[in-house]
Amino acid sequence: MGRISMRVAVVHSFYRSDQPSGENVAVLQQVGALRNAGIEILEVFRSTDEESEAPLYKVRSAISVATGVDFGHPQRAISEFAPDLVHVHNTFPNFGTRWLTKLQIPIVTTLHNFRASCANGLLYRDGHICLECPTSGSKAAFVHGCYQGSRAASLPAAISTAGGAKGNRLLKASAAIITQSARVHSFMIQQGIPEVRLHLIPGFVEEIHTQVTEPPTIPRFIFVGRNTPEKGLAELLQLWPTELQLDVVGSNEMAPTLHQGKNNLGNLGVRQRAWIMEHLPNYTALVFPGRVWEGAYPLVVREALEAGIPVVALADSGAADLITDFDVGAIYEDGSASQLLSGLGATINGGQRLRLHAREVYKLLLTKDKWVSEMGTAYKHARAMGVGS
Missing domain, CATH: 3.40.50.2000 (Glycogen Phosphorylase B;)
Known part of the structure; x- marks a missing residue:
């Protein structure tokens, strides 16, 4: 496939390394695929392993989640890099989001979970699917202590999800929103996200096998x-x-x-x-x-x-x-x-x-070439939509 001439700043908050995260793995794989396609990448990364060593980390991260205030200055490096667009994967819990909405650069956001509508990001509570916050308001997240089983820990997340996906600061500012399954895509439409900004692009898997083997004789x-x-x-x-x-x-x-x-x-x-x-x-x-x-x-x-x-x-x-x-x-x-x-x-x-x-x-x-091609289309769409779409 052809090379893509573009500069992209990729924003991601990494979860703790002692808790295996498919999302962390996917982001690194996708960054590698974009680079191989010719896109210049600026990594705007923060790691919970490192951030949590700072004084008052829990207080600062709670404020960032609840209010969108960021205690660093990531926009400086992004401005110097002068990207064509900013691609956000995850901001929780180490980035605020207000600085992103002030950038005069088109934003693409990939959804890896239901964090915009749910305090724990899973839509899951007490052994079953839970849609209480998306349908009735995020107060329930505080009442049930949905994040880490704690009301105190759940309060910032409950505040940040008060407007649901439709009212989410980052999603409102995104020119393109990448969904990775048909179910998430439909859910976001139901939540009021304009379909014109949604792009269904499943994550890829590197091709490892060259042939399909016969099934085992004994199942x-x-x-x-x-x-x-x-x-x-x-x-x-x-x-x-x-x-x-x-x-x-x-x-x-x-x-x-x-x-x-x-x-x-x-x-x-x-x-x-x-x-x-x-x-x-x-x-x-x-x-x-x-x-x-x-x-x-x-x-x-x-x-x-x-x-x-x-x-x-x-x-x-x-x-x-x-x-x-x-x-x-x-x-x-x-x-x-x-x-x-x-x-x-x-x-x-x-x-x-x-x-x-x-x-x-x-x-x-699910091939890498398919993913890169569709991401290239989504990026072009985001640039055409412009800032503040």
Whole structure:
């Protein structure tokens, strides 16, 4: 593809390194892809690991989140760089946003979560999807202590989301807003964001595999993710059929009460991404029981399609939408062991045909070249829209 002649300042607040973040990984990969396409990049980055060492960090970050005030001067470096546009990924909790809205430069914002409408960014509370703040106001975030289980910690986020996505300072100033799944795209339209400014561009996955392997002779399935409530591992293990093998990657321990007497469950612990990518083709399918909508098509789901394996996912999620829209696996309803078993059987019966189709969907939607091309179009649109769109 052709080179893109442009200068872009990329703004991102990195989450703590001791908490694995697919968003942090995605931002670095995307910056690399833009550079390889010929775009000059200025990295305007702040790290929670570093920022949290400063005196009064919690006070300053709370003020920044609640009011948009920034205690640094990032606009100086941006002005010297003189970019064609500013691309914002995440400002929480280390950047204010007022300085961004004062720049006389078009802004592009990529949405990685639901932070503009929800204090914890997940639209998830007490084991279920929660739309209370987007529909009834952000006071609920304070009442329920939705951020870190604390009312005090939730107050700044509740203040910042008081106007919902439509009233969000940064989104109002953005000439282009990148959504990374159909579900997020629809949600933002429902929240009052003008559709003309929304661009649906799923994140890419680097191409690792050159061919699609045959499915294993003995069916075998894999779960990849942390053992946290929203990932749904506990509920999956309760439903898992005894006649099929499931390997769990990403959790150092599984609940002993769920593991007892189940010899068909393998706990492989935490593995590096390179190991996961290498071994995905050895499985019949990926199982994704995530209980939240996700701010993008989940990375491991995209990696599965790149590896040419189908996905079985819990219904009512971004992963389930991808499966339904492109027929790359099966979905099951929450609590239904029979539907889970049926979905697993469908991926077994789909065999090589389904694996080849999964790979074709990857090539259609999720390659780096596809992403760079669509981002180039979004950037041109943002420049045409101008400042204060």
